[in-house]
Amino acid sequence: MAKTRVGIVDVAKHMGLSRATVSYALNGKYKQVNLSPVTVAKIKNVAAELGYRPNYWAKALSSKSTK
Numbered sequence: 001m002a003k004t005r006v007g008i009v010d011v012a013k014h015m016g017l018s019r020a021t022v023s024y025a026l027n028g029k030y031k032q033v034n035l036s037p038v039t040v041a042k043i044k045n046v047a048a049e050l051g052y053r054p055n056y057w058a059k060a061l062s063s064k065s066t067k
Helices: 008-015 019-026 037-050 056-063
Strands: none
Touching: 008 019, 008 037, 019 037
16 A cells, blocks of 8 residues: 655655754744754745645644644
8 A cells, every 4th residue: 555645754755854854844943953944945845745744643642732
């Protein structure tokens, strides 16, 4: 069965970056690690091209809240 969902790991592999770098960029926390706005824009563009969607359950698990 082919994988249909694109996650942070897929975006990171496609760009040759770490999962953490992609995560910081997509979650708006890129200033904490001094990512340039150009890099953040590239990551967001590639994520959109690949069809990345945030994983609701992973976010809920890490924040300990399902709202």
